[in-house]
Amino acid sequence: MQIQQALQELITKMADDELVIGHRNSEWTGLGPVMEEDIAFSSMAQDKIGHALAFYRLLQEHFGGTDPDQFAFLRNAADFKCCHFVEMPIGSYEFSLMRHFLFDHAETVRYQALALSKFAPFQHLAGKAKGELKYHTLHADAWIIQLCTAGKDSRERMQSALDNSFQLAGGIFEPGPAEELLIAEEIYPGEAALYKQWLSHISPVIEKAGLVLPEMTAPVYGGRTGKHTPYLQQLLNEMGEVFRLDPEATW
Amino acid sequence: MNDSLDPRVNRLRLDKNDGSFKVEEGENWNVFEVFHQEKRGAHHEHVGCVHAPDANLALIFAKEQFGRRKKCVNLWVVRSADILAFDLDDEDMFANNPDKTYRDASGFKVMEKINKFIAHTK
Numbered sequence: 001m002q003i004q005q006a007l008q009e010l011i012t013k014m015a016d017d018e019l020v021i022g023h024r025n026s027e028w029t030g031l032g033p034v035m036e037e038d039i040a041f042s043s044m045a046q047d048k049i050g051h052a053l054a055f056y057r058l059l060q061e062h063f064g065g066t067d068p069d070q071f072a073f074l075r076n077a078a079d080f081k082c083c084h085f086v087e088m089p090i091g092s093y094e095f096s097l098m099r100h101f102l103f104d105h106a107e108t109v110r111y112q113a114l115a116l117s118k119f120a121p122f123q124h125l126a127g128k129a130k131g132e133l134k135y136h137t138l139h140a141d142a143w144i145i146q147l148c149t150a151g152k153d154s155r156e157r158m159q160s161a162l163d164n165s166f167q168l169a170g171g172i173f174e175p176g177p178a179e180e181l182l183i184a185e186e187i188y189p190g191e192a193a194l195y196k197q198w199l200s201h202i203s204p205v206i207e208k209a210g211l212v213l214p215e216m217t218a219p220v221y222g223g224r225t226g227k228h229t230p231y232l233q234q235l236l237n238e239m240g241e242v243f244r245l246d247p248e249a250t251w
Numbered sequence: 252m253n254d255s256l257d258p259r260v261n262r263l264r265l266d267k268n269d270g271s272f273k274v275e276e277g278e279n280w281n282v283f284e285v286f287h288q289e290k291r292g293a294h295h296e297h298v299g300c301v302h303a304p305d306a307n308l309a310l311i312f313a314k315e316q317f318g319r320r321k322k323c324v325n326l327w328v329v330r331s332a333d334i335l336a337f338d339l340d341d342e343d344m345f346a347n348n349p350d351k352t353y354r355d356a357s358g359f360k361v362m363e364k365i366n367k368f369i370a371h372t373k
Binding site: 034035036037039040043135138139142143146150 | 301
């Protein structure tokens with residue numbers, strides 16, 4: 001595999017993660033536990049979709065890719081490179097919050113790596129997202145600690161949300177194809193390195209919250225090679241429903 | 252007998268009437284007033300309020316409620332209950348203000364002088 005192709009794979013998987021979790025989190029709009037949280041969570045979901053758009057634009061501008069809207073709305077599940085974690089239905093609020101916490105810290109370490117990348121457009125993109133991500137993790141950390149210190153029932157629910165999410169979260173760090181090419185060119189440090197950084201980001205919060213971090217025994221892989229849960233196609237059908245009525249329409 | 256379906260009421264276990272009742276920290280949400288600062292050094296201006304379990308989350312909520320459209324560099328939150336205010340009945344203390352025009356700074360016609368100075372230096 002050529003380096004250009006490895007780079008496209010990397011961008012696609014990062015973009016697809018953002019788009020799919022952005023869509024999932026937006027499913028809470030109007031249903032959030034309180035109005036203030038509803039607005040905050042919806043707003044962050046929009047940020048994710050903005051991040052996806054920025055990545056799709058990179059594909060278009062630097063690799064002759066198709067229009068971002070077409071790329072986002074017209075592909076089938078097998079062409080998506082997102083991890084299973086982001087595909088899972090929103091479930092209970094504690095699951096969605098835990099996913100938000102685990103994913104956004106992973107996103108943060110990813111963007112920190114992009115800020116140092118030899119591929120210059122990554123640096124620009126990481127610079128733009130920095131403030132947003134700072135808020136996203138601040139929000140996630142505050143909720144995790146708040147709910148874990150709000151009594152026995154609350155803490156137990158958060159612990160089971162963590163137990164149910166952890167192996168799925170491991171799937172964020174499924175190694176990409178020809179990753180060593182990107183590592184050698186200092187474009188991307190590779191998933192194993194990011195996984196370690198991620199642990200060091202989440203551990204202090206987990207500890208402060210009094211949660212027990214599970215062992216990463218069986219990370220859920222497959223998404224990066226186009227193997228997905230049935231939930232993804234379902235999501236894509238719904239997400240692209242209006243777009244597919246008339247893909248050429250101008251808005 | 253409590254037959255409410257509202258979890259906020261049910262968790263109070265009102266029918267378990269043994270006289271002891273404890274509100275856990277963070278269980279009772281407060282209203283926080285939000286103050287918005289448009290640029291560094293400018294006044295923080297009151298823009299509204301949020302409902303939150305503590306000050307930390309109030310600040311986090313305030314960011315999306317009040318800090319995502321207009322330019323914003325900083326926010327303050329203050330628990331509404333911590334604000335000391337005059338009673339509405341005390342409004343009469345301020346009643347004669349409009350009569351005391353000698354306290355208005357508008358009597359000083361400085362803008363004219365400033366404009367004249369600017370025109371002069373150009």
